[in-house]
Amino acid sequence: MKRVSHRLLSSDEEKTLAQRIEKGDNRARDEMITCNLRLALSIANQYRKSGLPMEDISQEANVGLIKAVDRFDWRKGFKFSTYAVWWIRQAIRRYIASQGTHIKFPAGSRHTIWKIDSLRKEYHEEFGVYPEDSEIADILGMSKETIGSIRRGMQWPVNIDAPIKGYDGRTYAEIIPDEDSLAHEDSIDQEILVNLIKTGFGILTKQEEMVLRLRFGIEEDSNDGSKFPVTKNELKNIKQ
Amino acid sequence: MGMPKGHKSENGYATVTGTNGFGYREIAEKMTEGGVKMNHATARNYFLRAMKKIASPLAEHTERDVDGLASDPRFQDAIATLMREKKLCLVK
Numbered sequence: 001m002k003r004v005s006h007r008l009l010s011s012d013e014e015k016t017l018a019q020r021i022e023k024g025d026n027r028a029r030d031e032m033i034t035c036n037l038r039l040a041l042s043i044a045n046q047y048r049k050s051g052l053p054m055e056d057i058s059q060e061a062n063v064g065l066i067k068a069v070d071r072f073d074w075r076k077g078f079k080f081s082t083y084a085v086w087w088i089r090q091a092i093r094r095y096i097a098s099q100g101t102h103i104k105f106p107a108g109s110r111h112t113i114w115k116i117d118s119l120r121k122e123y124h125e126e127f128g129v130y131p132e133d134s135e136i137a138d139i140l141g142m143s144k145e146t147i148g149s150i151r152r153g154m155q156w157p158v159n160i161d162a163p164i165k166g167y168d169g170r171t172y173a174e175i176i177p178d179e180d181s182l183a184h185e186d187s188i189d190q191e192i193l194v195n196l197i198k199t200g201f202g203i204l205t206k207q208e209e210m211v212l213r214l215r216f217g218i219e220e221d222s223n224d225g226s227k228f229p230v231t232k233n234e235l236k237n238i239k240q
Numbered sequence: 241m242g243m244p245k246g247h248k249s250e251n252g253y254a255t256v257t258g259t260n261g262f263g264y265r266e267i268a269e270k271m272t273e274g275g276v277k278m279n280h281a282t283a284r285n286y287f288l289r290a291m292k293k294i295a296s297p298l299a300e301h302t303e304r305d306v307d308g309l310a311s312d313p314r315f316q317d318a319i320a321t322l323m324r325e326k327k328l329c330l331v332k
């Protein structure tokens with residue numbers, strides 16, 4: 001990475017620059033930014049192990065730095081670096097959080113996730129068990145549904161084709177039941193019912209069968225047209 | 241065939257025609273043209289008798305009332321669907 005070497009600003013210089021920025025001086029703004037690039041880089045460096053490209057993290061740190069420059073209020077009497085650190089960290093954390101999972105959360109929800117996580121850890125340390133969603137909701141002053149929904153989203157995605165530990169190489173896909181498919185017993189029951197209905201059909205007279213077909217509008221069997229009074233053409237006429 | 245009290249209000253009218261079916265008068269005309277003389281009431285009797293015959297083994301198996309099952313529009317609708325989709329062979 002390219003070395004950044006700019007002189008550090010003294011408190012007085014920061015104040016003067018901030019005053020000029022306030023009056024709309026873009027040069028002063030650029031100077032404030034460039035003189036604090038080292039700060040942004042050093043903070044970005046703390047997130048080196050996040051698994052994301054260092055160049056991207058540095059860029060996000062710079063975005064945070066620019067925000068800090070634009071919002072710095074010299075009247076409060078703080079050093080710029082004290083103020084900027086928060087904006088730079090926030091920008092980097094937001095970027096990492098948005099890249100770290102397949103499920104995208106709004107920034108506000110990510111903060112809630114952090115609060116839920118901290119609360120659960122503290123609760124567990126204190127009582128030895130994890131709190132219920134309703135308890136978390138009460139403590140954080142949120143609805144149980146919101147907490148439940150955020151916690152469901154927090155779950156780490158599982159690859160259903162991955163082998164399950166202790167299952168002899170079987171995958172999740174092999175053991176998750178298909179709730180839409182008919183159970184074995186149900187399919188047998190269905191077969192029995194169809195056979196019973198077929199038995200009933202077997203004792204119909206020819207006239208009854210014809211009336212049934214006419215009533216239900218079931219068209220002629222192409223294999224045996226002579227037995228059925230309804231033809232395709234007749235059905236078409238009725239439809240029209 | 242009479243329906244049990246309250247049956248109609250809970251389950252709808254007694255017989256189902258489906259989207260393409262004929263009315264009893266049309267059925268009677270067609271059957272008469274085909275050589276089996278009948279009027280609309282007879283056509284209805286034929287239809288209900290056929291439904292009872294189909295429902296009978298099923299009612300025995302499920303210990304239900306045959307008349308109630310045969311006149312149930314849901315049952316009639318299911319039979320119509322079965323006849324259409326499964327192409328149950330009626331020809332003996």
